């Protein structure tokens with residue numbers, strides 16, 4: 001059952017719509033994420049859900065109760081929503097345990113202990129915020145927000161002050177904590193790795209609109225439009241033709257896999273080729289020139305030039321160390337084809 005329903009949401013500032021006709025559902029216990037570039041309206045959606053922004057259109061339903069519409073809204077403090085922000089907002093003069101207890105009316109030490117356990121901070125309960133790392137401070141902020149057992153937790157760029165490696169790890173940790181406590185949550189971020197590490201459902205936003213709301217795997221493998229295809233993961237769009245009900249032909253040959261496109265045979269299309277669709281096979285007669293390469297530890301990400309001048313990316317195990325300018329053998333290996341009408 002959906003705990004949160006956002007239906008046709010619109011928010012305006014001084015008559016300018018910054019969010020328009022945005023809809024999604026979030027089931028109880030699920031973690032959702034709004035992902036998009038700076039200024040696309042993510043925080044505005046989060047603030048509307050929290051009750052800080054009046055609506056210019058649509059409605060928000062939380063636990064079967066309409067909490068916002070154009071007619072009015074339930075006050076912020078009556079929504080049972082918790083929040084975690086990027087700057088942690090901890091009280092500097094309170095210890096870790098006291099910061100967490102702040103969220104509890106009865107300050108029950110047993111509950112504080114359970115929360116310290118949940119976020120793995122038992123050993124630092126008597127320290128002050130400035131004596132903690134950024135990741136630890138964010139876990140304190142999380143425990144404090146979870147203390148009153150919110151119906152819904154909102155996290156606004158919670159890891160943006162942390163370095164990239166730590167972000168992904170903390171994202172997975174926070175996901176485990178939220179799952180262990182059965183908390184429903186919405187995260188806002190511009191970082192795909194963070195979104196994929198944490199969320200069950202991710203919404204890709206641009207210019208105030210939600211382009212697709214789906215599981216991370218589906219977003220990557222079944223993007224609904226060119227924008228999502230370009231935004232999520234890496235890849236290039238190459239010109240192609242539909243040659244049969246399930247087949248397309250493009251510069252690297254014919255691929256016959258499911259083609260989910262409304263288009264007749266012979267029509268012009270574009271096919272999305274991801275770096276994992278192009279495999280390096282020394283003996284292949286199909287050759288491409290190494291234009292650029294990025295070392296990623298286990299893999300190289302090669303940019304390869306095709307005879308037409310088109311480029312593709314290829315993720316190749318890093319023991320295949322080829323020089324720029326070298327021609328290497330490639331094969332296409334895609335499970336299904338993602339294509340868009342040209």
Ligand SMILES: Nc1ncnc2c1ncn2[C@@H]1O[C@H](COP(=O)(O)OP(=O)(O)OP(=O)(O)O)[C@@H](O)[C@H]1O
Pocket residue numbers: 013014018036037038039040041042043044045190
């Ligand atoms: N209080 C406000 N008054 C006027 N315009 C606003 C206000 N708050 C946000 N905006 C505008 O609304 C648009 C969306 O802003 P929002 O903060 O929701 O984007 P965002 O995707 O969260 O960006 P970021 O990742 O940079 O925080 C922007 O153009 C912003 O300038």
